[in-house]
Amino acid sequence: MGDGLPGGRAAALVRAAAGGAIDLVLPPACLACDAPVGQTGTLCPDCWGRIAFIGRPCCARCGLPFAIEAAEGAICGACTRAPPVYARARAAFRYEGVGRELILSFKMADRSWLAPRLAGWLHRAAAPLLAEADLVAPVPLHRWRLLARRFNQAAVLAGLVAREVDAALVPDLLARTRRTPPQTRLSGAERRRNVRGAFRVRRGRERLVAGRSVLLVDDVLTTGATANACAQALRKAGAARVDVATLARAVRDPP
Ligand SMILES: [Zn+2]
Numbered sequence: 684m685g686d687g688l689p690g691g692r693a694a695a696l697v698r699a700a701a702g703g704a705i706d707l708v709l710p711p712a713c714l715a716c717d718a719p720v721g722q723t724g725t726l727c728p729d730c731w732g733r734i735a736f737i738g739r740p741c742c743a744r745c746g747l748p749f750a751i752e753a754a755e756g757a758i759c760g761a762c763t764r765a766p767p768v769y770a771r772a773r774a775a776f777r778y779e780g781v782g783r784e785l786i787l788s789f790k791m792a793d794r795s796w797l798a799p800r801l802a803g804w805l806h807r808a809a810a811p812l813l814a815e816a817d818l819v820a821p822v823p824l825h826r827w828r829l830l831a832r833r834f835n836q837a838a839v840l841a842g843l844v845a846r847e848v849d850a851a852l853v854p855d856l857l858a859r860t861r862r863t864p865p866q867t868r869l870s871g872a873e874r875r876r877n878v879r880g881a882f883r884v885r886r887g888r889e890r891l892v893a894g895r896s897v898l899l900v901d902d903v904l905t906t907g908a909t910a911n912a913c914a915q916a917l918r919k920a921g922a923a924r925v926d927v928a929t930l931a932r933a934v935r936d937p938p
């Protein structure tokens with residue numbers, strides 16, 4: 684961040700960097716829409732109404748929210764049919780409405796100041812997973828995409844949540860073995876094919892993984908294909924367990 688910021692964003696960046704002191708000059712703005720709010724680092728009432736946080740009950744494995752009451756430990760149909768490679772995935776909110784807008788603007792490097800607030804929500808959603816993690820690692824971006832985007836938002840989030848718990852951050856634990864086309868327009872089966880074998884534990888990092896609990900951090904869980912491909916690589920290297928924490932989660936058909 685830093686160069687070429689449009690005026691409004693530059694002001695917001697200054698506001699975020701300076702914290703409370705500068706609120707006297709620049710009134711705090713909503714994280715999503717820049718409307719005035721009472722306090723820095725929050726959403727306006729309208730945006731609060733359009734962000735869908737995920738709570739209980741949810742699938743014990745993939746974190747899919749259940750629309751009806753379910754017993755603790757209940758598992759969704761998809762996870763029953765095809766159990767994921769990872770142990771548990773949890774997300775802070777649904778990938779829709781304001782949640783989606785926040786993630787898309789966070790991906791633009793000039794809104795990286797959203798990171799601490801987003802990491803706070805991620806931490807809350809994945810607290811039990813974080814508590815049991817030995818290592819925290821981001822899902823890696825391919826270096827070409829990293830260059831285009833200037834920063835890996837998953838790595839930023841992983842760094843912030845690892846700082847809150849007694850887990851070691853290993854930013855370069857995983858590497859991409861090849862460049863994969865963006866998953867956005869692919870079906871579930873295509874996504875699985877697209878990322879199969881696309882990740883490996885980076886050479887020299889295997890000894891860190893053996894017998895350890897790893898928490899993978901990413902921005903969005905869609906079909907879980909990427910999370911599974913990463914978990915596969917980590918399990919192959921001897922990880923005792925792989926959990927996944929994402930900011931958002933796609934929810935297609937609420938059960
Ligand atoms: Zn707003």
Ligand SMILES: [Zn+2]
Pocket residue numbers: 742743744745746747758759760761762763
């Ligand atoms: Zn599930």
